[in-house]
Amino acid sequence: DAGVIQSPRHEVTEMGQEVTLRCKLISGHNSLFWYRQTMMRGLELLIYFNNNVPIDDSGMPEDRFSAKMPNASFSTLKIQPSEPRDSAVYFCASSLKRKGETQYFGPGTRLLVL
Amino acid sequence: AQTVTQSQPEMSVQEAETVTLSCTYDTSESDYYLFWYKQPPSRQMILVIRQEAYKQQNATENRFSVNFQKAAKSFSLKISDSQLGDAAMYFCALSLNQGGKLIFGQGTELSVKP
Numbered sequence: 001d002a003g004v005i006q007s008p009r010h011e012v013t014e015m016g017q018e019v020t021l022r023c024k025l026i027s028g029h030n031s032l033f034w035y036r037q038t039m040m041r042g043l044e045l046l047i048y049f050n051n052n053v054p055i056d057d058s059g060m061p062e063d064r065f066s067a068k069m070p071n072a073s074f075s076t077l078k079i080q081p082s083e084p085r086d087s088a089v090y091f092c093a094s095s096l097k098r099k100g101e102t103q104y105f106g107p108g109t110r111l112l113v114l
Numbered sequence: 115a116q117t118v119t120q121s122q123p124e125m126s127v128q129e130a131e132t133v134t135l136s137c138t139y140d141t142s143e144s145d146y147y148l149f150w151y152k153q154p155p156s157r158q159m160i161l162v163i164r165q166e167a168y169k170q171q172n173a174t175e176n177r178f179s180v181n182f183q184k185a186a187k188s189f190s191l192k193i194s195d196s197q198l199g200d201a202a203m204y205f206c207a208l209s210l211n212q213g214g215k216l217i218f219g220q221g222t223e224l225s226v227k228p
Binding site for chain 2: 031033035042043044045048056089091093095097099100101102103104105107108110
């Protein structure tokens with residue numbers, strides 16, 4: 001079975017542009033997590049969903065960030081407008097919705113905002 | 115608030131030797147789960163080992179084992195017979211019963227010398 005799929009793998013954009021990151025969950029999984037990794041802040045949770053419903057978005061930096069799950073297997077993370085400080089690696093991870101379940105990570109999207 | 119601390123930013127081990135990576139955590143919850151993830155240069159986050167807090171027995175996965183000391187809130191990772199492919203960043207993570215999001219430590223970069 002395919003793992004978590006993320007696209008694009010690399011994105012270079014200019015400040016002010018809209019950026020959309022995409023994630024496909026592992027088939028059968030019903031929890032979806034978006035994490036961001038930076039040198040300064042390490043790995044931090046942005047938002048997570050259970051059964052397509054956002055449960056905790058307290059990690060979303062500001063209104064410029066938004067995330068959706070239009071269906072049970074797909075999610076998008078949008079940044080509009082992008083800023084240089086958004087440069088980071090963005091991971092999505094999926095799991096079964098059971099306590100303590102292992103989260104399986106995608107390969108990440110490396111975003112560079114110039 | 116829950117925190118995870120890895121006090122060793124870098125560690126080094128000779129090939130075929132044993133190395134232990136340290137992790138301490140803080141939570142007031144009694145039911146939680148602990149994980150070690152490996153991140154090689156490819157950036158992919160790979161699960162190494164998982165421990166349920168209610169289990170006294172330490173988890174093992176082939177050459178990887180943990181020393182889980184619940185009272186001390188300590189969760190160290192031991193890698194036996196180290197191999198060149200073990201070189202990576204290692205992250206300790208905590209997941210609570212509610213929610214399921216992962217709280218990560220700062221990471222320990224492990225190098226393996228031939």
